[in-house]
Amino acid sequence: MTETLLLVGGGKMGAALLGGWIDRGYDAAAITVVELFAETAKNIAKQYGVTVVGSADALAVGLEPATVVFAVKPQSMDDTVPAYASFAGGDTVFLSIAAGKTIAYFEGNLGPGAAIVRAMSNTPAAVGRGISVACANGRTAQDQKNRCHELLEAVGEVAWIDDEGLMDAVTAVSGSGPAYVFLLAECLAQAGIEAGLAPDLSERLARATVAGSGEMLHQAEEAASGLRANVISPGGTTAAALEILMGENGLQELMTKAVEAAAKRSRELAG
Structure with missing residues (x-):
């Protein structure tokens, strides 16, 4: 693929x-990256063979x-x-993966004629298993949406919504969600240590359990x-444990509060 890409x-x-x-076959020679930090810029240029400027x-x-x-x-x-407003108009489309920043924000900074796609991705994109x-x-235009879809699909699944107001909830569930899962692994490992397991073994058990269960969920058609x-x-x-986790003030209540807090912060970031 040879379309010109600018990654900021x-x-x-x-x-x-x-x-x-790059893994999907995009031409490195057609990609320019703007990266402020010199060490990061150097590493990107070396690893991916793209043009990097400061x-x-x-x-x-x-x-x-x-x-x-x-x-x-x-x-x-x-x-x-x-600084990128001069690219607005014509066939250029702007794709943002920043939390909280609305389409109106980008229209205000890039001009009312700018084609803008706002997306929320998550860190499992680093292993090709993200969702945006x-x-x-x-x-x-539809072809510009298709272009953004292909770029996001290179690192995982993609879903589209018409109501931008839902993006705060999306951010709270999938954008921040990986941290919740990692915390679960941390807590499970710590609980194992308190139950008498050696730290290395307990962490290994927790890591494998969370990762394996996630893969089962990924492959299964059945609901969680x-x-x-x-x-x-x-x-x-398991029933004895779930009586605690699903009881009063249990995991569901905590998760609901956590998602509400993250969504609120997303709205605050929008200004």
Whole structure:
């Protein structure tokens, strides 16, 4: 694939996307990365063979990217986005994976004529198992949406929504969700240690259990509730544990509060 891509931000998510694109056959010579930090920029250029510059001012004269991808932290957007307004219009589409920053925000900084897709991805994109949810503004043509879909699909599943207001909930569930799963693994390992297991063994058991269960969920057509039920024997050890986890003030109540807190913070980041 030879369409010209401009990736702004080469951090964890930016690098995950870049790696997915290269693996999918995108031409490294057609990709330019803007990365502020010199060491990160050096590593990206060496690993992926793409052009890396330190700022928008250093971009090649006459560059006309088909897609500009913003993969910088929300707090850095105000200092980043306006520099790319000159690319708005024509066939260029802007794709943002920053939490909290709305389509209206990008229209205000890039101009009302900009084609904009707002997406929320997550860190399993680094191993090709992420999921992204995207929505587009009215200026975005179907071929531009298709282009963004292909870029996001390089690192996992893609879903589209029409109601941008749902993005805060999406952020709270799938954007932040990997951290919840990692915390579960941490807590399970610590509980094993307190039950008498050696730390190395307990961590190994927790890691393998969470990873293996996730793979079962990925492959199964059955709902998570059904998979859970398949593990339970009446009156057995799993049933005893789930009485605690599913009881009053249990996991569901905590998870609901956590998602509400994350969604609230996403709205705050929107300003």
